[in-house]
Amino acid sequence: MSDVTLQNFEADVIETSRHIPVLVDFWAPWCGPCKTLGPMLEKLEAEAGGKWRLAKVNVDENQDLAAHFGVRSIPHVVAFADGQAVDQFTGVLPESGLRAFLARVMPNxxxxxxxxxxxxxxxxxxxxxxxxxxxxxxxxxxxxxxxxxxxxxxxxxxxxxxxxxxxxxxxxxxxxxDGFAALRTRLEAMRGLAGLPDTATLTARVAAAPGDLRARLDLARALIAHRQYEPALEQLLAIVRADRGFEEDIGRTTMLSVFALMSDRPEVVSRWRRQLASALN
CATH class of the missing domain: 1.25.40 (Serine Threonine Protein Phosphatase 5, Tetratricopeptide repeat)
Structure with missing residues (x-):
């Protein structure tokens, strides 16, 4: 069990919940029902042997936290998992009810x-x-x-x-x-790599015939297979600008999949999304 304030909430609740669930008990010293619920939660935490963690927030001393989570009555318990609030209840539950609540929020x-x-x-x-x-x-x-x-x-x-x-x-x-289409695009690109010339040959083919959309698509797929996403996007955007109907708008749909593959680079994705939007107008 830990006492949590606004200063350590991110570390003790949000970050910790990415590894094990955290139950946050909003309480106050003057609250009678809190004096019933608190020891029950502490007992169950001890029984769990580290499978979940209890954090207590004194609402008198942390009114901003209580307001942020919409706490209007106490005791109020919010369960966190994977960095997010996933369930909650207000009032005192019997021990059987607490065990059922924990069963819902505990990861399988x-x-x-x-x-x-x-x-x-x-x-x-x-x-x-x-x-x-x-x-x-x-x-x-x-x-x-x-x-x-x-x-x-x-x-x-x-x-x-x-x-x-x-x-x-x-x-x-x-x-x-989430991510299914992006992963399928990457898998297909890697599968097709064996039947494609190397990227230098494909690049030369595109340079010699800029209007060869098949060559551009092959180059984009080869680049995706090598995780060179921005150069691949350049080729795909050129396809979009040249012919939206080429292979049922494959330039645009493949760009969307590449955006998902680049989800860890949101600024770059935003820039390419703007360029795609401009090409579609």
Missing amino acids: PGQTALRAARDALAAGDREAARAAFQAALAFDPGFDAARLEYIGFLLDADALDQAETEFGMLSPGAPQE
């Missing part, structure tokens, strides 16, 4: 393993990340979000055959997942 084993994979990647430990991805999918073979991240991991290692096998195991609902 697959989600826990996915977090471990992300942490391992952030630490540069690819072998641990691979094991964690595989564990997540063993716990839940239908966990499309985890499988998509694993496919991206495999593509980063040029393990195309494995990536294609994993892609074939996605569920019918996978196209609704």
Whole structure:
């Protein structure tokens, strides 16, 4: 348990919740029901053995925090996971109700393993990340979000055959997942790379015949496969400007997929989005 203020809320609640759930108990010393709920939460936290963390916010001393989360009556509990508020309740729940609330906000084993994979990647430990991805999918073979991240991991290692096998195991609902279209574009680009000349040859072909949209598309796909996204966008934008109907507007749709692949570079994406919007007008 920790006492949280506006100064340490980001570190103790938001950042911590990216690894384990955090329950924030908004309370006050004068609040009778708070004196009932608080010890119950502390008991359950001790029982959990580190699977979740309790943070307490004294609303008298942290009125800005209470207002930010719309706390109008206390005790009020907000659960955080992955850096976001995911559930809440007001008042005192019986212990059975608290356990049911915790069951809703606690990650399943697959989600826990996915977090471990992300942490391992952030630490540069690819072998641990691979094991964690595989564990997540063993716990839940239908966990499309985890499988998509694993496919991206495999593509980063040029393990195309494995990536294609994993892609074939996605569920019918996978196209609704964030990043699906972008990953499919990258997979197709890498798959097609074997049948394409090298980028220098393709670049020369485009220079010799700027109106050859097929050559531009081939070059864009080769560049995507090599993760050279901005040069690929240059070719795709040229296709959009030349012929929106070329292969059913493939220039524009592929640009959108590349934007998703560059989600970690929002300023660059914004610049290219403006150029695409201008070309469409």
